[in-house]
Amino acid sequence: xxxxxxxxxxxxxxxxxxxxxxxxxxxxxxxxxxxxxxxxxxxxxxxxxxxxxxxxxxxxxxxxxxxxxxxxxxxxxxxxxxxxxxxxxxxxxxxxxxxxxxxxxxxxxxxxxxxxxxxxxxxxxxxxxxxxxxxxxxxxxxxxxxxxxxxxxxxxxxxxxxxxxxxxxxxxxxxxxxxxxxxxxxxxxxxxxxxxxxxxxxxxxxxxxxxxxxxxxxxxxxxxxxxxxxxxxxxxxxxxxxxxxxxxxxxxxxxxxxxxxxxxxxxx
DNA sequence: CTGGGGATGGGGCCC
DNA sequence: CGGGCCCCATCCCCA
Numbered sequence: 382x383x384x385x386x387x388x389x390x391x392x393x394x395x396x397x398x399x400x401x402x403x404x405x406x407x408x409x410x411x412x413x414x415x416x417x418x419x420x421x422x423x424x425x426x427x428x429x430x431x432x433x434x435x436x437x438x439x440x441x442x443x444x445x446x447x448x449x450x451x452x453x454x455x456x457x458x459x460x461x462x463x464x465x466x467x468x469x470x471x472x473x474x475x476x477x478x479x480x481x482x483x484x485x486x487x488x489x490x491x492x493x494x495x496x497x498x499x500x501x502x503x504x505x506x507x508x509x510x511x512x513x514x515x516x517x518x519x520x521x522x523x524x525x526x527x528x529x530x531x532x533x534x535x536x537x538x539x540x541x542x543x544x545x546x547x548x549x550x551x552x553x554x555x556x557x558x559x560x561x562x563x564x565x566x567x568x569x570x571x572x573x574x575x576x577x578x579x580x581x582x583x584x585x586x587x588x589x590x591x592x593x594x595x596x597x598x599x600x601x602x603x604x605x606x607x608x609x610x611x612x613x614x615x616x617x618x619x620x621x622x623x624x625x626x627x628x629x630x631x632x633x634x635x636x637x638x639x640x641x642x643x644x645x646x647x648x649x
Numbered sequence: 650c651t652g653g654g655g656a657t658g659g660g661g662c663c664c
Numbered sequence: 665c666g667g668g669c670c671c672c673a674t675c676c677c678c679a
Contacts, residue, residue: 553665554660561659579668580657587656601654607671608655615653635674636652643650 509524510517518524540555541548544562549555564574566581570588575581583605586592592602594609598616603609614620614632622637623630631637 556666557660576658577668580659583657603654605656606669607657607673608653610671612654632653633674634672639651 509519509521540550540552542555542558542562544559547558549558560576564576566575566578567573568575568581568584568588570585573584575584586604592604594603594606596602596609596612596616598613601612603612611633617632620630620632622632622634624637624640626641629640631640
């Protein structure tokens, strides 16, 4: 997946909102979260020019995810002066044992004890402080592990949706998500509700039959840019999604998944 | 069954 | 901070 998302999604998970369920109960909206929504003015969409067709990039499902790095890691500000060192020590031994994503939870006291045992200067002072909870650690790695397991994880997810269990790193992201519950954009023709104006805009095209996105290679036109992009794949000999086992390419990720799940070459 | 089109959801980025 | 847009993902349906 080329992008990192704030909320993890699961492949094959059913995502469609249950509109009937939303209709059965009253949605309470905080005044600061919901302003009166006015119907958007539908702008005249542009015709997609042939120049907008980007070159084919072959991807496989093994594309790497973005690494999530711990942030805010820093030694105490008064560290160098009190201990007579010029610079903080480098992160200790990240080569073999610091795979903290998979092991069982470790208590703070255990982390601190491990830091003491592994650091020859442990008895001098605790030098690395968490800038979120002020706990101190003897080693950079001890602080890093603490932040990765506890403080950062808690501080990153501080905005919770009151309609579901999703959590977000910012209020803006949460507000945007809440729209998927409140669905403030309503089609005047059929009454179907959407979370965002441009979703409604695309829906209205299903009523009007407007198809502003034209394929530069054939006569087909599409109401949605993404669907045109998927269509453009059909014109290419080498398609975007490639099976890493047999190198066959597919125009859509779903087709690649079907191909792999059907046991293409190697069961995996 | 496979491939493609239609429709829609949702997070990120830019202004 | 919010709106608009981009892009990706996925489900459903049909040829």
